[in-house]
Amino acid sequence: MTTKDAQRRSSGDTAETVVRTGQGSAAAPQRIKALAGAVRPGARVRPETARRHNRALVLQALYRAEGLSRADLAREVGLTRVTISDLVSDLIQEDLVIELGLRPDARPGKPATLLDINREGFTIVGLDLSNNSVFRGVVTDLDGSVVERAEVSVRDMTGVDAVNAVYTLLDDLLARASAPVVGIGIGSPGIVDLDGTVVSAPNLGWSDVPLQQLVSERYKVPAQVANDANMAAQGERSFGGAGTDMMLVRIGRGVGSGVVVGGHLVYGSGFAAGEIGHVVVGTDGGDLCACGKRGCLETWLSSPRLEAAAAEGDDAAREATLREAGERLGISLAPVVAALNLGEVILAGPHNLLAGPLLEGTSETLRTRTMAELHGDLTLRMTALGRDIVVLGAVVMVLTGQLGVS
Amino acid sequence: MTTKDAQRRSSGDTAETVVRTGQGSAAAPQRIKALAGAVRPGARVRPETARRHNRALVLQALYRAEGLSRADLAREVGLTRVTISDLVSDLIQEDLVIELGLRPDARPGKPATLLDINREGFTIVGLDLSNNSVFRGVVTDLDGSVVERAEVSVRDMTGVDAVNAVYTLLDDLLARASAPVVGIGIGSPGIVDLDGTVVSAPNLGWSDVPLQQLVSERYKVPAQVANDANMAAQGERSFGGAGTDMMLVRIGRGVGSGVVVGGHLVYGSGFAAGEIGHVVVGTDGGDLCACGKRGCLETWLSSPRLEAAAAEGDDAAREATLREAGERLGISLAPVVAALNLGEVILAGPHNLLAGPLLEGTSETLRTRTMAELHGDLTLRMTALGRDIVVLGAVVMVLTGQLGVS
DNA sequence: TTAGTTAGTAAAGGTTACTAACGAACATCG
DNA sequence: CGATGTTCGTTAGTAACCTTTACTAACTAA
Numbered sequence: 052m053t054t055k056d057a058q059r060r061s062s063g064d065t066a067e068t069v070v071r072t073g074q075g076s077a078a079a080p081q082r083i084k085a086l087a088g089a090v091r092p093g094a095r096v097r098p099e100t101a102r103r104h105n106r107a108l109v110l111q112a113l114y115r116a117e118g119l120s121r122a123d124l125a126r127e128v129g130l131t132r133v134t135i136s137d138l139v140s141d142l143i144q145e146d147l148v149i150e151l152g153l154r155p156d157a158r159p160g161k162p163a164t165l166l167d168i169n170r171e172g173f174t175i176v177g178l179d180l181s182n183n184s185v186f187r188g189v190v191t192d193l194d195g196s197v198v199e200r201a202e203v204s205v206r207d208m209t210g211v212d213a214v215n216a217v218y219t220l221l222d223d224l225l226a227r228a229s230a231p232v233v234g235i236g237i238g239s240p241g242i243v244d245l246d247g248t249v250v251s252a253p254n255l256g257w258s259d260v261p262l263q264q265l266v267s268e269r270y271k272v273p274a275q276v277a278n279d280a281n282m283a284a285q286g287e288r289s290f291g292g293a294g295t296d297m298m299l300v301r302i303g304r305g306v307g308s309g310v311v312v313g314g315h316l317v318y319g320s321g322f323a324a325g326e327i328g329h330v331v332v333g334t335d336g337g338d339l340c341a342c343g344k345r346g347c348l349e350t351w352l353s354s355p356r357l358e359a360a361a362a363e364g365d366d367a368a369r370e371a372t373l374r375e376a377g378e379r380l381g382i383s384l385a386p387v388v389a390a391l392n393l394g395e396v397i398l399a400g401p402h403n404l405l406a407g408p409l410l411e412g413t414s415e416t417l418r419t420r421t422m423a424e425l426h427g428d429l430t431l432r433m434t435a436l437g438r439d440i441v442v443l444g445a446v447v448m449v450l451t452g453q454l455g456v457s
Numbered sequence: 458m459t460t461k462d463a464q465r466r467s468s469g470d471t472a473e474t475v476v477r478t479g480q481g482s483a484a485a486p487q488r489i490k491a492l493a494g495a496v497r498p499g500a501r502v503r504p505e506t507a508r509r510h511n512r513a514l515v516l517q518a519l520y521r522a523e524g525l526s527r528a529d530l531a532r533e534v535g536l537t538r539v540t541i542s543d544l545v546s547d548l549i550q551e552d553l554v555i556e557l558g559l560r561p562d563a564r565p566g567k568p569a570t571l572l573d574i575n576r577e578g579f580t581i582v583g584l585d586l587s588n589n590s591v592f593r594g595v596v597t598d599l600d601g602s603v604v605e606r607a608e609v610s611v612r613d614m615t616g617v618d619a620v621n622a623v624y625t626l627l628d629d630l631l632a633r634a635s636a637p638v639v640g641i642g643i644g645s646p647g648i649v650d651l652d653g654t655v656v657s658a659p660n661l662g663w664s665d666v667p668l669q670q671l672v673s674e675r676y677k678v679p680a681q682v683a684n685d686a687n688m689a690a691q692g693e694r695s696f697g698g699a700g701t702d703m704m705l706v707r708i709g710r711g712v713g714s715g716v717v718v719g720g721h722l723v724y725g726s727g728f729a730a731g732e733i734g735h736v737v738v739g740t741d742g743g744d745l746c747a748c749g750k751r752g753c754l755e756t757w758l759s760s761p762r763l764e765a766a767a768a769e770g771d772d773a774a775r776e777a778t779l780r781e782a783g784e785r786l787g788i789s790l791a792p793v794v795a796a797l798n799l800g801e802v803i804l805a806g807p808h809n810l811l812a813g814p815l816l817e818g819t820s821e822t823l824r825t826r827t828m829a830e831l832h833g834d835l836t837l838r839m840t841a842l843g844r845d846i847v848v849l850g851a852v853v854m855v856l857t858g859q860l861g862v863s
Numbered sequence: 864t865t866a867g868t869t870a871g872t873a874a875a876g877g878t879t880a881c882t883a884a885c886g887a888a889c890a891t892c893g
Numbered sequence: 894c895g896a897t898g899t900t901c902g903t904t905a906g907t908a909a910c911c912t913t914t915a916c917t918a919a920c921t922a923a
Contacts, residue, residue: 094514094534094535095514095534095535095880096506096507096511097880097881097909098504098878098881098908098909098911099909099910100502101502101506101879101909102909102911104502105501105502105910108501120870122871129501130501130911130912131911131913132872133871133872133911133912134911134912136872137910137911157920157921159867159921159922160867161870162870163869163870163871164871295726296725310796312718312723313723313724315719317719317796317797317798318719319799319800320700320701320799320800320834321800322798323832325796325798326795326831327795329795330826330827331827333740334740335741342828344826382740386733386790386793387792387793387797389733390704390714390716390731390793391716391725391793391797392728392731393726394725419737419750420736420737420750421735422735422748425648425727425732503912504878504879504880504912505879507880508880527901527902528900528901528902537880537881537882538901538903539902539903539904540879540881542903543879564890564899565888565889565890565898566888566889567886567887567888567900567901568888568889568900568901569902570902865922867921867923868919868921869919869920870917870918871917871919872916872917872918873916874913874914874916875912875914877910877911877912878909878911878912879908880908881906881908881909882906882907882908884904884905884906885902885903886901886903886904887900887901887903888901888902889899890899890900892895892896892897893894893895
C-alpha cells in the first residue's frame with residue numbers, strides 16, 4: 052500500500068493510540084513499514100542462484116541418507132536424472148561427493164552407483180565461548196563427529212584479550228585439522244547480529260566486536276558467529292532430532308534460550324530473541340536479581356541456587372526446591388509454548404540438577420497452564436548432546452551457511 | 458546426520474531423559490527428525506520458478522511505490538533493464554500492470570515511462586467469519602480499498618448451515634464485483650491448517666472442513682483460508698504499518714493472537730500458534746474458566762467482564778478493573794516478548810475498552826517485567842484498522858498467495 | 864536367448880537473464 | 894542554435910540452466 056493510503060485509513064473514526072515503552076525513537080509507524088517493505092538486495096533469482104539452490108538440495112539429500120544413486124537423487128529432489136548427473140559431476144570435481152561403488156541389491160536393470168558426501172574429506176571448526184572460565188573448541192568431520200578437541204582458559208579475560216584467546220584456540224585447532232576446513236563456527240554469549248558482530252557481551256567485555264569478519268579475514272576461511280543458545284538450538288535440531296517448532300533452554304550461570312519457528316532460528320527485532328533470563332515470573336515477588344528486578348527467571352534457576360539446593364542434606368527439601376524451580380520455568384514458558392504452539396521444549400545444562408524433579412515440575416506446570424487439546428503433544432526433555440551442544444550447533448551453522456545443508 | 462550416528466551419540470554418558478506431557482505417541486525423537494528433514498517436493502528451482510519469483514519482485518516493488526519506470530525497477534530489483542522490460546511486457550499483456558505516461562520531471566535524458574499495478578482493474582474478496590452473529594465480507598481493489606460490503610446473519614448457525622452462509626455471502630459479493638476477482642480470502646476462527654482446512658472451530662461446529670478447497674472449486678477462483686487472528690496480523694502488517702517481529706492480540710469474546718516472526722506468520726507445530734486465551738496468568742489463582750482451569754487470560758480479558766467494568770458508575774473502580782486486565786495481559790505477554798524479542802505488540806478489539814487504562818496497564822507491566830536494555834524499543838499500540846482488520850488481512854493473504862505481493 | 868527394466872550419458876531444444884550496442888528524447892552549455 | 898552528454902527503452906547475440914528425447918550399459922526374469 053502507499054503511504055497516502057495509510058494516512059487516509061488512519062484518519063478514520065478509529066483514532067490511533069500509541070503507547071511506547073522505553074525511550075525508542077518516536078517515528079511514525081508508517082516509517083517503520085516503509086523500511087520493512089524494502090526489497091532486500093539480492094532477492095532476485097538469477098540462473099546461477101537457482102543452480103546453487105539445487106546443488107544445496109542435492110547435498111542435503113545426500114547428507115541425510117548416505118548411499119543414494121543419481122537416479123535416487125533425481126526422484127528425491129525432483130530434478131531430472133540428466134540435471135542431477137550434471138550437478139553431481141560438479142560436486143565430484145570439487146571432491147565434495149564421492150562414489151561408493153555399485154549398489155549390492157539384486158534388482159532388474161543396470162545397478163546403481165551409490166554416492167555419498169565426502170564426510171571425512173573435510174572438517175569444520177566449532178567454538179563455544181559461553182563458559183566463563185574456558186573457551187572450548189572442536190574439529191569435526193562433516194558428520195559432526197569430533198576428531199580434535201582443545202580449550203583455553205579465559206578466567207576474567209575480557210576485551211582484546213578474549214579475542215586473542217579465540218585466535219589462540221583457532222590457531223591450535225586449525226593446525227590440527229587433518230583435512231581442508233570448510234568453515235569456522237563460533238557460539239558467543241550476548242547479542243550477536245546477522246553479520247556475526249557481537250553487539251554486546253558484558254561477560255566478555257565486548258561491544259560491537261565484528262568477530263565473524265575478524266576471524267574470516269585472519270584465517271581466510273568462512274566464519275559464522277552467532278549467539279550460543281541459538282547455536283545450541285541449531286545443534287539440537289540437526290544432531291538431537293528436534294522438530295521444526297521448538298525452544299532450547301540453557302540453564303547455567305544464567306538462563307538463555309534459542310527459539311526455532313518453522314525450522315528457522317528466531318533472531319528478533321534487536322537480535323535479542325531467546326533472552327528470557329530476566330523476565331519476571333509469577334505475581335508473588337521473588338528474590339532480588341542483579342538486574343534490579345524481583346523474581347527474574349534467573350533468580351529461580353541460576354546454577355548457584357540450584358547447586359545449593361542439590362547439596363542439601365534433606366532429600367525432601369532438595370526435591371522441593373528443584374521442583375519449584377522447574378515450576379517457575381514452566382510458568383514463564385507456558386505463554387511462549389501457547390503463542391508459538393511449540394512441539395518441543397528441550398533443556399540443556401547440568402544433568403544432575405535438571406533431569407529430575409526440576410524437569411518434572413516444568414512438565415507438570417506446562418500441562419496445567421496450557422490447553423491440553425492444543426499442546427498435549429508437547430515434548431519436554433533433556434538434550435542428549437551434553438557439553439558439545441554449542442560447538443555442534445556451530446558446526447551446523449557452518450554446514451548450513453557454506454553447503455546449504457541443515 | 459544419519460540415524461546410526463544419532464543412536465551412537467545418544468548412548469553416551471549423557472543419558473537421555475524424556476518426559477512427555479499429555480498423551481502424545483511415544484515415538485523416538487529421531488523419528489521426528491527423519492520426518493522434519495525430508496526434502497519437500499517442489500523445493501527445486503527450475504527456470505520457470507525463478508521467473509515467477511522475479512516477476513513477483515517486480516509486482517511487489519510496483520505495489521509499494523506507484524510510479525516507477527522500467528529503469529527504476531531495474532535498479533530496485535537488481536535485474537537489468539532488458540529483463541525488467543521483458544517481465545513488464547508480460548505483466549502488461551496480462552493487464553496486471555499499466556503505463557501511466559511519461560514522467561513529468563525535467564531531467565536530462567529520455568523521459569521515463571511510469572508504470573503502476575492496475576490497482577482498480579482487479580478485485581479481491583475478503584471474508585471474516587470470526588464474529589459469532591454475523592459473517593462479514595468485502596470486495597476491495599488491489600490497494601485494499603473497500604468497494605463493496607456485505608454480511609449475513611449466522612446466529613447459532615453451525616456445521617453445513619454455516620458453510621452455506623459462506624456461500625450465500627460469496628454469491629452476493631462475487632455478483633457485485635465490478636472487475637475480475639483475483640482470489641478469495643477467508644479468516645476463520647479455530648485451528649486452520651496450511652491447506653486451508655478448518656481442523657477445528659467449535660463455535661461454528663466445524664471439524665476438518667476443507668473450506669479452501671470447497672470455495673475454490675465452487676467458484677473456480679483461488680481461495681486462501683486461514684485463522685482469523687493470523688489474518689488480522691497480516692492485515693496489520695501490510696495496511697497498519699507493523700514491523701517484521703510483532704504480535705497482534707485480538708480481544709473480544711475470547712482472546713486470540715497472530716504472531717509474526719521475521720516477517721512470516723507463525724503456524725506452530727499443530728497450526729495452533731497464537732491461541733493464548735487459555736494460558737493461566739500469574740500465581741495467585743483467578744476466576745474459573747469455561748475450560749476448567751483457573752485464571753486463564755480469557756477470564757481476565759473477555760469482553761463481557763470488560764464491558765461490565767466499563768459500565769460501572771465508579772470511575773476509579775472502572776479504571777482499576779481495566780488496568781488490572783491490562784496488567785494480566787502484560788504478565789502473559791512478557792515471556793513472549795522476551796523470547797521473540799518482538800518489536801511491536803498491537804491490540805485489536807473494542808476501542809473504548811482497550812485504548813485507555815488497559816493499554817497503559819499492559820505497557821507498564823511489559824516494561825517492568827522485561828529488560829529495558831533489550832526491549833526498550835517495544836511499541837505497544839492499538840490497531841488503526843478497526844473492524845476491517847480481518848478482511849483486510851484476508852485481502853493481503855490473497856495478494857501474497859496469488860501475486861507474491863506482501 | 865529374448866524381453867523388460869533401471870542407470871547413466873549425449874545431443875538438441877527451450878527458457879531465462881546477461882552483455883553490448885543503438886536510437887530516441889531530453890537538458891545543458893558554449 | 895548546434896554540439897554534447899545523459900537517460901530510457903529496445904534489439905541482437907551469448908551464456909547458463911534445465912528439459913526432452915534418444916541412446917548404451919547392465920542387470921533380472923522367462
